Amino acid sequence: MKFFRSLLVKYMLIILLAIFIVQISYLAIALCVFGFGQTGISSKVLIESEMEQKWHTEAKSIKNFTDEVITQHFDDWQKQYPKSSMFWVGEDGTLLTTVNVEEQLPSKWTPAYTTKFIKARYGGDPFTVIAFLGDNESNGFIVFEISKELFEPPLINVYEQYGSIVLFGVIAIILFFIIISFLFFRGIRKRLLHLQEAMEIRDVDGLPIETKVKKKDEIGQLEQSFNRMVCELRESKNREQKEEQLRRELIANLSHDLRTPLTKIRAQSYSISKEALSEDGKQAIQAMETSIVSVDALIENLMSYTLLMASKYKFEAKKINVIRFVREQMTTWYPVFEKEGFEIDIDLHSFEKNEWQVDPIWLGRIFDNLFQNILRHASSGNYVGVESKTTEHYDAFIIKDHGNGMKNESNAKGAGIGLSIVDIMVKGMNLDWDIESSDSGTKITIKHYK
Structure with a gap:
């Protein structure tokens, strides 16, 4: 459970979410483009050789060369390729039936014009297929034309028509991931700054204050460790204060207890100094008095120092x-x-x-x-x-x-x-x-x- 609460898991979820969103977004864009962007166009990629072969085969299979038959044939192809254009030139070179033809064609086709037309269309745009009717070339011919753009792969058309939409979609996905990452790391930074602030603020006892643990991830564990440290410091300081108080009381009591016998020693030394003493005895009494004065001064200093440290020296x-x-x-x-x-x-x-x-x-x-x-x-x-x-x-x-x-x-x-x-x-x-x-x-x- 601790592993799933960690910051590492949360960040990995953000990465996986970003990857998932990217894939879903591309799929949605593809569905929209292929579903609605190719209206009226076959979902299959057009292949020139197949179309040319099919046009020749169907033209060769026509036996009755009437206007109704040719028109029906053109209508069938028009349904499959709405943007195509077709026309029929009879055996005598007369332009008979036309479908979706926008350019101006001559009503009478001469061999020279026919040759010029074939030369102009060869390898150019639009893609043009010329097929003779039936088994005899003298029956006339039918022409099928369609823009070469329809032969390009759908993705090329998509990027040409919807490239800006795709670009903005990708940018939006990247920005979304950046915003999510920014919010994630901003939350981490905010919590770290809050912990730093708790470390710098001091309570009335001079120790840091405890911080509130909101989550159980790595930063939460750090906050818990910090709170434990503060508690241990406070307990240690309380013990130290109690020990210091006992030490001061002991020193004060010892100072008071030592002064009583010291006063008696001083009185006795004074009494002895009044007696008839040898020169060595007088020097010994003088050295004793000097020592008593030094000990008294040390006791006084010890007492004063203890009171000063306890802030009780007036x-x-x-x-x-x-x-x-x-x-x-x-x-x-x-x-x-x-x-x-x-x-x-x-x-x-x-x-x-x-x-x-x-x-x-x-x-x-x-x-x-x-x-x-x-x-x-x-x-x-x-x-x-x-x-x-x-x-x-x-x-x-x-x-x-x-x-x-x-x-x-x-x-x-x-x-x-x-x-x-x-x-x-x-x-x-x-x-x-x-x-x-x-x-x-x-x-x-x-x-x-x-």
């Missing part, structure tokens, strides 16, 4: 003076860098428009993560620089260090969550950023397009 955009805001950020971080022995280079000048539409908490988190990365990964360079820059297309802040670059691993190398948070927050506030890193340091540019 965002409130407002206009702020970014030059003043960055100066305040540097005031907070200045003692930290100074304590670690960093060279601090600050060069902030006003923009044409100092106010940006941003979330101050998000922007502060961006600078905190970048400065924290410098402390953790670029401490070997002992340099941090912050400057403002204005171009024709944008205003920007540039944060620089003289570390070993991002391609070289540091002792505190992490999973890169801090920079991922920066990327999400920068794009979430319609800003842009670039990173240039080499062995001599890293430069990060945060851009605000005008």
Whole structure:
């Protein structure tokens, strides 16, 4: 059953239908032509030799040479060949009986005129047969004439008379086949375009929409496969969303659970630092506090990243003076860098428009993560620089260090969550950023397009 529903079968039916129509049309044209186009003409092809032999035989069989006998003989032939002409010349050369003769004939035939007439008719048109009456040539002769067109095959006459009809009939059949083929392929193209449109349109969940299956041919099977694929994609996305939700909840719970013992460890380390310790003990406590701070920062980043990916990190955009805001950020971080022995280079000048539409908490988190990365990964360079820059297309802040670059691993190398948070927050506030890193340091540019 599937085979008979296929497009191949349908197209083969169109071909067979076209061939059948061509054959039927030719048959109909032939019936019309031979039935009505040959009125008054014998359906058989006339043969000159047979007609000549028959005329001579019947002329020789006539015994009574009267006007009534000859007229009856002419009438018999006239019934068979309506377009023929006949006449009788008597033994003394007198023109006696004529039938359907249109040309002017002499009433008295002389030997010279008779010879001239025979010479003119020999091999010419009309076809002429001259036969003597009876057994004696002195009894006179009868003449039969008929147009040579009647000796041509019927198809020649048909194409001469009805050639234009046949031509237009063939053209009509070809056009009919072309129209049927055009409608067939237009239907296929329309269905393919509909399927393409369904592939390009996206539902609210970002997936293609299912298409309606109207037929069970090859395109219908393709549509069914497409619908199955859409269902599988939707099920896969639902599973992925559920797994992502479970993963986020797990991370959030773990972050919360880890902070409680971390706070206790920090409190205990602080208590121990108040005791009388050796120099090695003090260094161990200091290293412990540094590790606690790093772990706390990682947990904070993990929590923030999870909230950002779940679109649950609160965002409130407002206009702020970014030059003043960055100066305040540097005031907070200045003692930290100074304590670690960093060279601090600050060069902030006003923009044409100092106010940006941003979330101050998000922007502060961006600078905190970048400065924290410098402390953790670029401490070997002992340099941090912050400057403002204005171009024709944008205003920007540039944060620089003289570390070993991002391609070289540091002792505190992490999973890169801090920079991922920066990327999400920068794009979430319609800003842009670039990173240039080499062995001599890293430069990060945060851009605000005008």
